[in-house]
Amino acid sequence: MIKVENLNKAFKNTEVLHNISFEIKKGDFAAIMGPSGSGKSTLLYSISGMDSINSGRVLFEGTDISHMKEDELSLFRLNKMGFVFQNAQMLKNLSIFDNITLPGLVAKTESADRIRKRAVELMKKMEIEEIVNRDIREVSGGQLQRASICRAMINKPEILFLDEPTGALNSAATDQVLSILKDLNNDGMTIMTVTHDPRVAARAKKVLYIMDGQIAGCKEFSEDGGRERELDKWLRGFQFSHKF
Numbered sequence: 001m002i003k004v005e006n007l008n009k010a011f012k013n014t015e016v017l018h019n020i021s022f023e024i025k026k027g028d029f030a031a032i033m034g035p036s037g038s039g040k041s042t043l044l045y046s047i048s049g050m051d052s053i054n055s056g057r058v059l060f061e062g063t064d065i066s067h068m069k070e071d072e073l074s075l076f077r078l079n080k081m082g083f084v085f086q087n088a089q090m091l092k093n094l095s096i097f098d099n100i101t102l103p104g105l106v107a108k109t110e111s112a113d114r115i116r117k118r119a120v121e122l123m124k125k126m127e128i129e130e131i132v133n134r135d136i137r138e139v140s141g142g143q144l145q146r147a148s149i150c151r152a153m154i155n156k157p158e159i160l161f162l163d164e165p166t167g168a169l170n171s172a173a174t175d176q177v178l179s180i181l182k183d184l185n186n187d188g189m190t191i192m193t194v195t196h197d198p199r200v201a202a203r204a205k206k207v208l209y210i211m212d213g214q215i216a217g218c219k220e221f222s223e224d225g226g227r228e229r230e231l232d233k234w235l236r237g238f239q240f241s242h243k244f
């Protein structure tokens with residue numbers, strides 16, 4: 001689905017990502033891990049077209065999105081990609097429901113009725129239908145994050161990008177979000193997430209480890225059983241400080 005070829009990215013004169021190449025297949029669940037400041041978020045934004053790159057290519061189903069014009073790319077992102085950030089980033093003057101439907105109404109690829117119906121279905125699936133009309137300040141962090149996953153899913157994206165989706169959540173809310181991500185992936189959604197949390201990475205099928213802007217390692221996991229132990233051992237090899 002996504003092929004990254006020799007990607008380089010700099011901020012002003014400082015190169016942050018060096019010669020990165022990898023592939024994400026349809027149905028993958030990939031986690032990007034690595035020390036703070038290693039370039040994880042920059043990588044996520046560079047491959048999703050949220051940020052420009054200096055050289056290399058990013059192919060999305062064969063289309064080179066790294067050289068697209070900004071308006072074409074915005075439309076591409078709106079229809080094909082969903083985004084979830086650490087702090088849900090919802091609009092304060094809209095209800096939860098209106099925040100969720102907004103990208104669907106902007107895309108205009110379906111009627112407003114269909115978008116609203118899908119929002120209700122998604123909210124049911126994420127078990128947050130009781131907060132439908134609430135203000136974003138009247139819900140818990142976990143509910144807000146589940147709402148932001150609903151928003152990311154409203155245009156039936158082909159891939160979901162997440163940047164530290166559980167970074168601001170307690171353990172129970174983290175479990176809920178993880179179980180939603182696992183269910184979405186089991187239903188065929190391709191997922192790519194940046195995370196510090198090895199519990200999140202242990203749900204992934206593939207983990208990319210970034211150090212100093214380069215891929216220091218990539219590990220694929222085939223089975224659920226024993227994944228945590230395998231990941232733990234692998235992360236220790238990078239001296240990554242973590243606890244399950």
Ligand SMILES: Nc1ncnc2c1ncn2[C@@H]1O[C@H](COP(=O)(O)OP(=O)(O)OP(=O)(O)O)[C@@H](O)[C@H]1O
Pocket residue numbers: 011016034035036037038039040041042043
């Ligand atoms: N907009 C920017 N302008 C200049 N430098 C930036 C910008 N964004 C990130 N950087 C720098 O790029 C490097 C990588 O940052 P990035 O946020 O991608 O790291 P990260 O691995 O996601 O870190 P963390 O785990 O702490 O969130 C850092 O040195 C950071 O200071």
